[in-house]
Amino acid sequence: MTTRPRTGRAFAERRLPPVLLMAPAGLVLAAVTFVPLVVMVFMAFTDYDQRSLFTGEFSFVGVQQFADILTDGDFWAAFFRTIWFTAALVIGSIVIGVAISHLMTKLGGGMRTVVTVVLVFAWAMPNVAASLVWNWMFQPGYGVVNWLLTQLRVFGDMTATDWGANTGLAFTSIWLLVVWQAVPFIALTTYAAETQVGPEYIEAARLDGASEPRIYRTVTLPFLKPTILLVTILSVIWDFNVFNQIWLVSKGGPDGSTSTLGVFTYITAFVGLDLGTGAALALITALLLAAITSVYIRHLIRSGEDDL
Amino acid sequence: MSVVRRRRLGRPSSVATVIAIVFCAVWAFPTYWMVKTAFTPRPDALSSTPTFLPLNPTLENFETAIFQAGFFDNLRSSLIVTVGAVVFAVLLGLFAAAALSRFRFGGRRTILVIVLLIQMIPGAATLIPQYLVFNEAGLLGTYAGLILAYVSMTLPFSIWMMRSFFLALPAELEEAAQLDGASTWQVLTRILFPLVLPGVIATSVFTFINAWNDYLIAYTFMKDQSMYTLPVWLASFTSPLTGTDVSGQMAASVLFSLPVVVFFVLLQRKLVTGMSAGAVKG
Numbered sequence: 001m002t003t004r005p006r007t008g009r010a011f012a013e014r015r016l017p018p019v020l021l022m023a024p025a026g027l028v029l030a031a032v033t034f035v036p037l038v039v040m041v042f043m044a045f046t047d048y049d050q051r052s053l054f055t056g057e058f059s060f061v062g063v064q065q066f067a068d069i070l071t072d073g074d075f076w077a078a079f080f081r082t083i084w085f086t087a088a089l090v091i092g093s094i095v096i097g098v099a100i101s102h103l104m105t106k107l108g109g110g111m112r113t114v115v116t117v118v119l120v121f122a123w124a125m126p127n128v129a130a131s132l133v134w135n136w137m138f139q140p141g142y143g144v145v146n147w148l149l150t151q152l153r154v155f156g157d158m159t160a161t162d163w164g165a166n167t168g169l170a171f172t173s174i175w176l177l178v179v180w181q182a183v184p185f186i187a188l189t190t191y192a193a194e195t196q197v198g199p200e201y202i203e204a205a206r207l208d209g210a211s212e213p214r215i216y217r218t219v220t221l222p223f224l225k226p227t228i229l230l231v232t233i234l235s236v237i238w239d240f241n242v243f244n245q246i247w248l249v250s251k252g253g254p255d256g257s258t259s260t261l262g263v264f265t266y267i268t269a270f271v272g273l274d275l276g277t278g279a280a281l282a283l284i285t286a287l288l289l290a291a292i293t294s295v296y297i298r299h300l301i302r303s304g305e306d307d308l
Numbered sequence: 309m310s311v312v313r314r315r316r317l318g319r320p321s322s323v324a325t326v327i328a329i330v331f332c333a334v335w336a337f338p339t340y341w342m343v344k345t346a347f348t349p350r351p352d353a354l355s356s357t358p359t360f361l362p363l364n365p366t367l368e369n370f371e372t373a374i375f376q377a378g379f380f381d382n383l384r385s386s387l388i389v390t391v392g393a394v395v396f397a398v399l400l401g402l403f404a405a406a407a408l409s410r411f412r413f414g415g416r417r418t419i420l421v422i423v424l425l426i427q428m429i430p431g432a433a434t435l436i437p438q439y440l441v442f443n444e445a446g447l448l449g450t451y452a453g454l455i456l457a458y459v460s461m462t463l464p465f466s467i468w469m470m471r472s473f474f475l476a477l478p479a480e481l482e483e484a485a486q487l488d489g490a491s492t493w494q495v496l497t498r499i500l501f502p503l504v505l506p507g508v509i510a511t512s513v514f515t516f517i518n519a520w521n522d523y524l525i526a527y528t529f530m531k532d533q534s535m536y537t538l539p540v541w542l543a544s545f546t547s548p549l550t551g552t553d554v555s556g557q558m559a560a561s562v563l564f565s566l567p568v569v570v571f572f573v574l575l576q577r578k579l580v581t582g583m584s585a586g587a588v589k590g
Binding site: 018019024032033039040043048100103106107108114115116118119120121122123124125126127128129131132134136139141147159180183188237240241243244247266269270275278279293301 | 321324328329331336339341355357400401403407408411421424425428429432434439440456457459463467492520554557561564572573
């Protein structure tokens with residue numbers, strides 16, 4: 001019984017079962033994810049449009065579409081808008097999230113539970129519902145936000161302010177919406193890590209006479225660095241791809257001034273029905289995101305290899 | 309550890325408590341405002357001076373929402389595609405996860421890395437080519453097509469998550485069973501699958517939330533209004549006479565959010581770790 005050399009897993013020698021077990025998932029991913037990706041690269045070099053959807057006819061246009069996109073002022077406006085809006089969202093939600101995590105460590109158990117419950121509720125609301133709540137709160141005439149701002153008597157009478165009609169205001173309300181829903185995950189993840197900081201280090205620093213901000217900067221923050229790095233990268237990916245909130249709050253308007261790459265691509269492909277150009281835009285967007293997160297992707301590949 | 313920790317955390321600062329109360333008031337307000345509006349009679353909601361407490365609470369908005377055109381049709385669509393997506397993503401994920409955790413074979417690492425990379429692809433990038441492929445395959449505007457799109461969106465994470473549950477089981481389990489003469493299939497179905505049931509449940513919840521919340525794919529792929537899902541119904545919620553009915557819309561939002569909120573509250577801890585692994589696409 002002990003003569004058979006162990007290979008770690010009893011199933012080790014079987015070759016057929018794992019292939020059979022993976023086949024269904026593999027087929028679905030090949031057909032519904034991999035094939036479309038190949039199609040996307042292919043379509044990016046064709047003039048596939050509304051007519052092609054019915055007739056199946058289209059022709060190759062080489063790199064013409066890429067040349068058109070790269071010389072299109074609207075594309076570059078959306079490009080830079082996406083970069084800075086993503087940065088504003090990531091910075092806002094990380095700073096608030098990390099601050100709330102630290103705040104939670106200073107609270108009594110009851111108050112901490114209240115904060116957790118409030119966070120979970122903001123986090124759980126489906127973003128379609130949250131966008132509608134936002135439209136209602138910021139509605140001109142009856143919106144509660146305009147009423148509150150008017151009561152402050154700082155900005156004058158804001159009752160009739162239409163947040164969707166002004167680029168800066170539209171971005172502000174969308175920023176608030178996305179940050180409101182992004183902070184809970186960041187705060188709870190960081191808090192989980194912050195409870196693991198060894199109390200002896202903090203106690204030692206305190207005995208050395210270090211101030212609270214200094215303890216936070218020199219003891220807690222270095223400990224939290226990997227966690228903050230992870231939630232930052234995830235936030236970059238999620239915020240870069242924000243679509244529903246922009247679509248449902250401003251539709252990318254006024255005059256396309258809040259349209260990010262995702263919205264710009266969607267309008268090109270599904271409103272203008274220029275699917276070839278849409279595919280080229282999607283390809284450019286995906287490559288851009290891959291470039292931004294390449295460090296993380298390399299880390300994923302390495303961790304995938306270390307795992308077994 | 310717990311004694312030391314309690315000492316450090318057990319001295320709540322009053323400044324922190326005040327900041328926390330302000331934070332909670334701000335962060336809970338949108339949710340509160342949604343629920344409050346949902347229970348406010350429609351004429352009261354559209355008043356130039358908002359009332360912050362529901363003075364004349366009513367259920368009529370929920371009635372309006374439920375009897376709004378399309379609610380039952382689109383609830384049915386949501387249930388069909390969500391249940392379909394959960395069943396397939398979890399079943400296919402369970403098999404693949406078993407293969408990738410309980411067997412050794414060449415190329416396993418490569419497959420794992422590919423699964424991780426697929427998980428990284430933004431949904432917006434696959435939307436256009438999927439639309440074209442589904443158009444060619446006659447799947448546009450069908451429940452089967454929508455289910456397939458959701459399965460492809462959630463399957464990589466489903467595999468990844470259930471694999472971690474399989475890896476937690478000791479190798480001796482299948483060794484002992486095989487010595488007793490059990491076939492590979494018997495070991496899987498009688499021993500391993502029942503033991504990863506908690507993983508199956510957690511993965512089901514993640515898949516449910518992703519499919520239930522999706523707006524973009526359903527909005528783009530479905531053509532027949534009666535086959536739209538609830539998020540699309542919700543986003544286009546308007547009163548036939550006077551345009552948008554906010555009270556009805558907020559009541560509908562409450563109803564739509566309820567199952568997701570319940571799952572979040574129940575699974576909050578798992579969600580924190582799950583999200584880090586990319587469980588719910590933003």
